Amino acid sequence: MPCLLGIDNGLTVTKAVVFDETGTPLAVARRRVPQIIPRARHIERDMNGLWRATAEAISEAIALSGRSASDIAAVAATAHGDGLYLVDFERKPLGHGMLSLDSRAGDMAAAWEKDGTSAAALSRTGQVPHASAPSALLAWIRDHEPERFARIGHVLACKDWLRFCLTGTIGTDLTEASTSFTDVKNQNYSADILPLFGLNALHAALPPIARPDEIVGKVTAEAAALTGLVAGTPVVAGLHDVTASALGSGGYGEGVVAIVAGTYSINETVSASPKVDARWFCRNGLRTGEWNNMSISPASAANYDWFLDKLCGIERRSADAEGRSIHAVVAPEIEAALARPSTLLFHPYLFGSPHGPLASAGFLGLRGWHDRGDMLRAVIEGIAFNHRVHVDALREGFDPHEARLTGGISRNPVFAQIFADALGLPVTVTETEEAAAWGVALCAGTGVGLFASPRHDPRDLAGLGRTYEPHADRSAKLEERYRLHCDIAQSLAPLWPRIEALATENDLRTAPAE
Known part of the structure; x- marks a missing residue:
């Protein structure tokens, strides 16, 4: 029986997963990839270090799978979208890769909003450029690092760099190509788009699609020697991890909103025609003639993880030492908090928001009698509310009637029910381990003829899922809290820049490279 290798590279971890052809994961191997933060808003990683870590993960996954490397029929990679991974004319890394958390180009995106560039980009590319968009990051390099800009040979995304390391070929795929520079209507590069951003010099640097x-x-x-793969194993183009997660969880399609609650709040639905709105990215789907409409912000479960790290650190270290889950430790506190009324609200903007880069996180309604469980409840509800901001936008544009939820917190039934109640939609959690890696493995299997298309998932998706129906009374109570959540965010909009101005460039703490 043939196997498939799916590589999934996130913002902190790179994973290699070996699946059999039925979609059963045989082995998973992970390596942490340190972030490099040389100064505020610069979130980077070493590109060669990323490849070494990925190669190690692949080698370990093959060894753990109990299968021969020769059984692997095909390989594909997915990774965080947006950001930037540059190589020079000799195809060597041109500085560090920039993650999608990088916000150095926030001022560029803000300037484009004022001068009309953003409106023009929305019309032509289907999206408003944001701080970590390739367009904004490239324009920042042009203005601040002109020598580096002049040496750009190829503009790649993260998974495209891994593909190059595996195969020595330069290119991207349909989904990734649409992050900045493709025509929203014909889904291909257009000669008038790079000039929108003053990037005319990079026409030859855009990768084939x-x-x-x-x-x-x-x-x-060379790659075989590092990874344990067999030289000559086919590699397919792969895809953006947002699309990969929807595909792997069974949520890629019209009428369904696929939700990923991870570092980013990811909410997406498929359409058969392009529909442009500033509230979502209208990007390419798996095929020409399909569009994937994504409403996204960096404001989801990473806020919960931050709380556990910063405010439950002792318990977390103790739980790790004893082989217990910190989530199980705090679960009784959260459930007790859900059983009592609370004034406490949280805006989950520790790492970004739907309201621009200057919005920041905060608790409101905090009283002396609140405890950690109340705060955790507020964090979880705040995460669900932020997803609803995006889902509501997609409901206006596409009218999805159900949701598919994936991400670490989706495995907790209490959290999944909160999402259903907050969204007012049936929410199905599919028991899919490593959804993004399986999504890209479906592409690999299709490439070598194992599947008719990436959408022909061989698993019984109905049997794998558990659906959470919204409870009318809980939904009504959360509706009131959600409206207040939105009203507060609107009221704080003029104050966030003033808060941010309290820290000058000299005051901002420079985080050490890890």
Whole structure:
């Protein structure tokens, strides 16, 4: 029986997952990839270090799978979208890769909003450029690092860099290509788009576009030596991890909103025609003639993880030492908090927001009698409310009637029910381990003829899912809290810049590289 290798690179961890052809994961291996933060708003990583860590994960996954590397029929990678991974004309890394958490180009995006560039970009590309968009980051490099800009040979995304390391070929896929520079209507590069951003010099640097399931190369002898893969194993183009997660969880399609509660609040639905709105990215789907409409902000479960790290640190270390889950430790506190009324609200903007880069997180309604459980409840509800901001936008545009939820917190039934109640939608959590890796493995399998298309998932998706129906009384109570959540955010909009101004460039703490 053939196997498939799916590589999933996130913002802190790179994973390799070996699946059999039925979608059962045989082995998972992970490596942490340190973030490099040389100064405020610069979130980077070493590109060669990323490849070494990924190669180690692949080697370990093959060893753990109990299968021969020769059984792996095809390979594909997915990774965080947006950000920037540059190589020079000799195809060597041109500085560090920039993660999608990087916000150095926030001023550029803000200037484009004022001068009309953003409106023009929305019309032509289907999206408003944001701080970590390739367009904004490239314009920042042009203005602040002109020598580096002049040496750009190829503009890649994270998973495209991993593909290059595996195969030695340069290129991207349909989904990733649409992050900045494709025409929203014809879904291909257009000569008038780079000039919108003053990036005319980079026409030759944009990578060729392939279908996500198209074979684009084979594992080289050098890559085989590092990974344990067999030289000559086919590699397909892969796809953006947002789309990969929806595909792997069974949520890619019209009428369904796929939700990923991770570092980012990701909410997406598919359409058969392009519909442009500033509240979502209208990007390419798996095929030409399909569009994936994504409403996104960096404001989701990372806020919960931050709380556990910062305010439950002793318990977390103790739980880790004893082989217990910190989530199980705090669960009784959260459930007790849900059983009593609370004035406490939280805006989950520790790492970003739907309201621009200057919005910041905060608790409101905090009283001396509140405890940690009340605060955790507020964090979880705040995360669900932020997803609803995006889901409501998609409901106006596309009218999805159900939701598919994935991400670490989706495994907690209490959290999944909060999402259903907050959204007022049936929410299905599919028991899919490593959804993004399986999504890209579906593309790999399609490329070598194991599946008719990436949407022909061989698993019984109905049998794998648990659906949470919204409870009318809880939904009504959360509706009131949600409206207040939104009203407060609107009221704070003129104050966030003033709060941010309290820290000058000299005052901002420079985080050490890890």
